[in-house]
Amino acid sequence: MIEQSFNIPFISNIALREKQIQQNYRPIIAVHKWFARRPGTLFRGLLLSEFSEKPLEQAFYESNNLAGLQIADPFMGGGTPILEANRIGCDVTGFDINPMSYWIVKQEIEHLDLDAYAQAAEELRAALENEIGSLYRTRCTLCGSDDAHVKYFLWVKTIPCQGCKKDIDLFPGYLLSANARHPKNVLICPSCGELTETDDKKNPGSCSHCVTELTAIGPAKRSRCTCSACGTDNRYPNAELGAPRHRLFALEYHCL
Structure with a gap:
């Protein structure tokens, strides 16, 4: 029972x-x-x-x-x-x-006819590849191949600082991927924007590209964001600025 x-x-x-x-x-x-x-x-x-x-x-x-x-x-x-x-x-x-x-x-x-399903799936895949496949290719940073298949395009909202007009990335956090689904923790550098892999997300160390100290805490929280350049406290959304813009900051891809 x-x-x-x-x-x-x-x-x-x-x-x-x-x-x-x-x-x-x-x-x-x-x-x-x-x-x-x-x-x-x-x-x-x-x-x-x-x-x-x-x-x-x-x-x-x-x-x-x-x-x-x-x-x-x-x-x-x-x-x-x-x-x-x-x-x-x-x-x-x-x-x-x-x-x-x-x-x-x-x-x-x-009941599912697996053979018919596989054939229909392959026809759909081929049609999509022919029409838009070229839009989902990038160059692999490891081997140099131009045929790496993009899985995700990662974007971040941006607003101009009301003090110095510099664009601010509205990252709530800089931890892009934890080691649960990725071999290591991946963090975004708050200075140069490059990605760094690290074993310890609580003590991630410094950026492998510009040696800036890494942190998982982002600048955007509860509709407020402090500019790292001039220290101005910005609020968003802002009716005068309109909708935030978007910036492509990373790709996740699979290289065959």
Whole structure:
């Protein structure tokens, strides 16, 4: 029974991790966005707590087959409960007044012709490459190849200082990437704008390009920004200045 078997700390820890990396995890429910979609971990835990005789911590990581068990969701929305019930062998029925909900869940759960999918995906990739591929190429700083594939263009908002008119980058922080998804911490130099990799983000040391002391704390906070050149306290947004401009400050790319 859920009242006796559901382990809140166990499920909470896994669900938190799932939400943090949801762009890379459980691709089926990423077919389409849905409002306030709950983590699949939660419903798998609820179902196994109610219907499995094993401890949740054991059953969660095992293959489960609850064939013959009927699960209905009259307000299925994005379909997460339906999908999780189906994954452990249940017979599922879902309803929703929203036709978009029906379409999304149908695409998530029906059989997929992998060969046809792969062919369509390759045709789309080739068409996009032909039309805009050249816009996503850059030169690799390590090997010099001009065919490095750009993954992200990174921009920062800028405003002119009201004192000296120098452009101020509105960085809330200078830590661009932590070592959780990158081998090292990557920080932006507040002086020259170049990137430096470091092992310790609390004590990052100095910029590898201009030896300026690095910091993770940026100049922009709560609609205020102090100019590093003249010390003027600037406020943003500013109706007189209009919308902030944008500056491309880095690229993330993959070199083949």
